[in-house]
Amino acid sequence: MKTILLAGAAGKMGQAIQQVIAKHDDWQLSAVLLHHPSAQSAFPAETKIFYKLDEIQGDYDVWLDVTRPETVFQNAAWAIEHHIHPIIGTSGLTDDQIQTLQQAALKAKTGGIIAPNFSISAVLMMYFSGLAAKFMSNASIEEIHHPDKVDAPSGTAKMTAAILAQAGAATAKPDDRRLDGQSQSNLVDGIQIISKRQAGYVAYQSVNFANDYETLSIAQNSLDRKSFMSGVQLAIKNADQQTTLLVGLDKMMGLK
Ligand SMILES: NC(=O)C1=CN([C@@H]2O[C@H](COP(=O)(O)OP(=O)(O)OC[C@H]3O[C@@H](n4cnc5c(N)ncnc54)[C@H](OP(=O)(O)O)[C@@H]3O)[C@@H](O)[C@H]2O)C=CC1
Numbered sequence: 001m002k003t004i005l006l007a008g009a010a011g012k013m014g015q016a017i018q019q020v021i022a023k024h025d026d027w028q029l030s031a032v033l034l035h036h037p038s039a040q041s042a043f044p045a046e047t048k049i050f051y052k053l054d055e056i057q058g059d060y061d062v063w064l065d066v067t068r069p070e071t072v073f074q075n076a077a078w079a080i081e082h083h084i085h086p087i088i089g090t091s092g093l094t095d096d097q098i099q100t101l102q103q104a105a106l107k108a109k110t111g112g113i114i115a116p117n118f119s120i121s122a123v124l125m126m127y128f129s130g131l132a133a134k135f136m137s138n139a140s141i142e143e144i145h146h147p148d149k150v151d152a153p154s155g156t157a158k159m160t161a162a163i164l165a166q167a168g169a170a171t172a173k174p175d176d177r178r179l180d181g182q183s184q185s186n187l188v189d190g191i192q193i194i195s196k197r198q199a200g201y202v203a204y205q206s207v208n209f210a211n212d213y214e215t216l217s218i219a220q221n222s223l224d225r226k227s228f229m230s231g232v233q234l235a236i237k238n239a240d241q242q243t244t245l246l247v248g249l250d251k252m253m254g255l256k
């Protein structure tokens with residue numbers, strides 16, 4: 001039996017992940033870490049409920065985190081220190097925090113994965129964008145998310161910017177005009193990211209390239225949080241065999 005601690009279980013992703021775990025006879029939602037007591041009623045009897053890191057007791061194979069940017073580093077560090085393999089879906093980790101967690105994972109011999117996006121099509125969008133960036137070096141990103149999203153740019157956009165930069169792309173002339181209240185413009189690794197929050201969207205991103213006299217756009221749209229669930233399952237299947245902390249679900253999909 002694979003035992004799972006789900007942090008952020010009462011949130012939008014947490015609820016979708018609970019349904020996925022329940023479909024697997026050999027996976028158990030053994031514990032949840034919640035923010036508020038009011039959310040506790042909906043869990044199976046065998047699920048332990050915790051509200052603070054220092055309350056947590058028991059052994060778990062996997063720590064699945066879908067909480068908040070301000071919480072995720074502390075959670076991931078705690079999981080690794082206690083030899084629970086982390087699957088980090090929560091956005092907002094900085095590059096320095098990721099490096100610190102990777103070192104901690106090596107020391108504790110407890111690997112796992114930071115997956116900025118669990119959607120298979122989003123992973124492919126990032127992968128194809130990295131390929132395109134070798135041939136079309138003027139690139140920018142637009143991301144649109146639901147209005148409840150607390151952080152911008154999205155974790156996916158930041159990872160895409162890193163991939164594009166590594167392939168040699170940059171935004172030729174970043175547009176520094178002021179944007180309206182629902183939009184933000186940020187330069188990350190030399191790539192301009194426009195972030196918008198708009199009702200009706202879950203998660204959308206396009207990567208836009210321009211060469212002389214030609215453009216290329218690679219776009220991906222998550223229409224429902226169910227789009228993330230095949231990636232969540234892949235991560236749960238593989239996380240507890242990891243000895244290092246991977247970044248990006250592509251590393252579990254055999255993409256090179
Ligand atoms: N990797 C991926 O593919 C995806 C990643 N995400 C990311 O996952 C995260 C969660 O997204 P989403 O489910 O939409 O957000 P929600 O706000 O719906 O859920 C977050 C949950 O975490 C809870 N929470 C907050 N602080 C703590 C804490 N200290 N300990 C335990 N739980 C806590 C919140 O409780 P309360 O509301 O009571 O504060 C809430 O229930 C975000 O960072 C988002 O970007 C989202 C979709 C896909």
Ligand SMILES: O=C(O)C1=N[C@H](C(=O)O)C[C@H](O)C1
Pocket residue numbers: 091116117118145146149153154155156157202203204
């Ligand atoms: O908050 C969300 O919803 C999402 N967050 C992740 C991100 O920051 O990239 C993944 C996906 O875009 C949905």
